[in-house]
Amino acid sequence: MTDPMVVAEGLHKSFGNTHALRGLDLSVPRGTVCGVLGPNGAGKTTAVRILATLSDPDAGHARIAGYDVVREAGKVRARIGLAGQYAAVDEKLTGRGNLRMFGRLSHLSRRDAHRRADELLERFGLMDAADRPVVGYSGGMRRRLDLITCLILRPDVLFLDEPTTGLDPRSRGEIWDSIRELVADGTTVLLTTQYLDEADHLADAIAVIDHGQVIATGTPDELKATIGDRLDVTLEDPAALPTAMTVLNTLAGTEPTTTDADRLSVTLPATGLRLADIVRELDHAGVAAADVSLRRPTLDEVFLRLTNREEPVQ
Amino acid sequence: MTALTSPLGRLRWTFTDGLTLVGRELGRLRQEPGQIVAALVFPVIMVVLFGYVFGSAIQVPDGGDYREYLMPGLFAMVTFSAWLGVMTRMATDASRGVMDRFRSMPMARLAVPFGQTGADLLTGLPMLAIMVGAGLLVGWQPHRGLIPTAQAFLLMIVLRYALSWVGVYVGLAVKNDQVADAMVPLGLPFTMLSNAFVPTDGMPGWLRFLADWNPVSALTAASRELFGNPGAPSGNVAWPLAHPVTTVLLWSAALLVIFVPLSLRAYMRRGR
Ligand SMILES: Nc1ncnc2c1ncn2[C@@H]1O[C@H](COP(=O)(O)OP(=O)(O)OP(=O)(O)O)[C@@H](O)[C@H]1O
Ligand SMILES: [Mg+2]
Numbered sequence: 001m002t003d004p005m006v007v008a009e010g011l012h013k014s015f016g017n018t019h020a021l022r023g024l025d026l027s028v029p030r031g032t033v034c035g036v037l038g039p040n041g042a043g044k045t046t047a048v049r050i051l052a053t054l055s056d057p058d059a060g061h062a063r064i065a066g067y068d069v070v071r072e073a074g075k076v077r078a079r080i081g082l083a084g085q086y087a088a089v090d091e092k093l094t095g096r097g098n099l100r101m102f103g104r105l106s107h108l109s110r111r112d113a114h115r116r117a118d119e120l121l122e123r124f125g126l127m128d129a130a131d132r133p134v135v136g137y138s139g140g141m142r143r144r145l146d147l148i149t150c151l152i153l154r155p156d157v158l159f160l161d162e163p164t165t166g167l168d169p170r171s172r173g174e175i176w177d178s179i180r181e182l183v184a185d186g187t188t189v190l191l192t193t194q195y196l197d198e199a200d201h202l203a204d205a206i207a208v209i210d211h212g213q214v215i216a217t218g219t220p221d222e223l224k225a226t227i228g229d230r231l232d233v234t235l236e237d238p239a240a241l242p243t244a245m246t247v248l249n250t251l252a253g254t255e256p257t258t259t260d261a262d263r264l265s266v267t268l269p270a271t272g273l274r275l276a277d278i279v280r281e282l283d284h285a286g287v288a289a290a291d292v293s294l295r296r297p298t299l300d301e302v303f304l305r306l307t308n309r310e311e312p313v314q
Numbered sequence: 315m316t317a318l319t320s321p322l323g324r325l326r327w328t329f330t331d332g333l334t335l336v337g338r339e340l341g342r343l344r345q346e347p348g349q350i351v352a353a354l355v356f357p358v359i360m361v362v363l364f365g366y367v368f369g370s371a372i373q374v375p376d377g378g379d380y381r382e383y384l385m386p387g388l389f390a391m392v393t394f395s396a397w398l399g400v401m402t403r404m405a406t407d408a409s410r411g412v413m414d415r416f417r418s419m420p421m422a423r424l425a426v427p428f429g430q431t432g433a434d435l436l437t438g439l440p441m442l443a444i445m446v447g448a449g450l451l452v453g454w455q456p457h458r459g460l461i462p463t464a465q466a467f468l469l470m471i472v473l474r475y476a477l478s479w480v481g482v483y484v485g486l487a488v489k490n491d492q493v494a495d496a497m498v499p500l501g502l503p504f505t506m507l508s509n510a511f512v513p514t515d516g517m518p519g520w521l522r523f524l525a526d527w528n529p530v531s532a533l534t535a536a537s538r539e540l541f542g543n544p545g546a547p548s549g550n551v552a553w554p555l556a557h558p559v560t561t562v563l564l565w566s567a568a569l570l571v572i573f574v575p576l577s578l579r580a581y582m583r584r585g586r
Pocket of ligand 1: 015016018019020038039040041042043044045046047085194
């Protein structure tokens with residue numbers, strides 16, 4: 001099947017005067033990870049809640065695995081897992097107790113619910129803590145438990161709303177590993193995040209949303225290419241600044257900015273200029289450079305650039 | 315896995331899922347033996363505290379024993395504390411996202427409110443039993459035989475169940491466990507403003523009016539009547555206290571009629 005697993009078309013949602021979503025479109029192919037990026041209040045959680053049947057859109061529609069989230073909510077629920085922005089587990093129960101309870105509520109037989117709980121605890125490294133109440137878990141363990149609670153029924157589509165917010169780098173890495181494993185099993189994942197490196201590591205495709213609309217989509221590389229590479233040059237002698245400005249201006253086609261008396265930087269269009277070419281050009285003009293560096297923009301820069309704009313890109 | 319499609323299947327899953335949620339409450343208690351002990355010791359402390367501290371100073375209207383007078387009031391107090399627990403649990407689930415997880419699962423929708431109120435009923439019974447035991451120890455007893463005694467306890471259970479639906483609704487409405495926790499102490503003045511511990515005759519007019527119409531008073535008066543305990547009001551008595559059993563039944567019916575649909579709607583409403 002080549003039909004996308006998650007499709008949203010023209011979703012609108014308002015809360016009073018707040019237009020949380022204004023015509024959101026999304027499409028996530030089967031077996032891929034879609035990263036939804038957006039600043040606070042962009043509408044990420046609102047979108048996830050609609051897709052997970054927790055809330056109805058004011059306009060537009062969405063389908064999960066071909067089923068409409070409003071009219072066929074029951075069928076959608078049987079195929080999805082949702083890990084919300086906060087770990088939604090019963091703190092007073094043990095990890096095992098939680099998994100068993102949610103297994104029973106997913107209508108597994110008692111035996112299957114117990115077996116599935118043990119399988120998941122074992123596979124995701126929570127067996128040692130299985131019989132401790134969740135109150136005593138670290139933030140990372142709690143998120144992991146929350147994540148595996150979604151996996152009891154082996155969902156086709158998994159919604160993860162900021163799965164690693166507030167975690168230390170190590171716990172974050174562990175969650176990332178878990179997500180990768182799921183994708184290897186064929187699960188389709190829609191993940192919202194404010195961490196660009198998270199999207200960079202995990203997502204096959206990214207949708208940047210702001211003010212309730214998708215303002216850019218693409219693979220991480222495509223998005224980075226839209227703003228070009230960044231060239232930083234540090235001069236040995238500040239006196240060479242004007243000459244260096246001219247050289248870089250010609251190469252980049254835009255005015256460089258001086259960040260210091262002896263330092264300037266410019267964004268290069270994605271033309272495939274290599275570092276060696278740049279050094280040679282500077283040399284020709286008699287500019288001695290102490291340091292020249294060319295680097296891909298981080299997704300952060302892409303993100304800041306995109307979300308500062310008023311009008312949608314493309 | 316049977317589908318939730320046929321009405322019969324739905325009913326069955328509502329029941330099964332409800333039981334799972336009752337099991338969840340029991341599981342939570344097992345994790346917190348301290349809470350069990352506290353819950354069981356609490357009635358005993360109340361009996362001793364009120365029975366002997368107030369008992370030494372308060373004159374029962376028709377000259378009866380204060381502890382005989384007190385026990386129906388304590389039963390009413392325990393009954394009326396039930397909705398607070400349900401409210402706190404619903405609000406905690408709502409604020410922690412557990413409620414959303416339930417909603418996003420293919421489980422029976424009605425199971426959550428029914429399971430929660432059912433669990434409250436089950437956990438409430440042992441507390442009531444302990445209270446009875448404590449009462450018997452300090453000299454309280456029912457005097458009118460088996461049937462009226464059973465009726466009194468049945469009234470408490472019916473009203474408790476009706477009240478737990480108030481808890482479901484309020485918990486879903488506040489959606490915030492801190493707000494819910496902050497509301498718990500409000501239960502105390504509500505029970506105190508009644509005939510549970512002192513006769514209402516001595517209260518200033520407006521306060522007496524509130525106390526006489528407080529359902530806590532009706533339940534207390536009904537149990538006094540059915541147990542044959544002292545404190546039956548005399549003279550010019552407000553309607554609810556003159557017909558306490560009917561009043562309790564009316565209260566229960568009214569609460570159920572109002573709060574069951576409200577709660578179910580609040581639980582199933584989507585869009586937030
Ligand atoms: N239940 C609600 N009632 C009122 N306003 C809401 C509600 N839910 C969301 N909003 C508003 O809708 C907008 C989008 O919120 P949403 O939670 O979807 O953002 P988000 O992208 O998830 O943000 P964050 O990164 O902070 O989680 C915000 O302005 C928010 O205040
Ligand atoms: Mg959010």
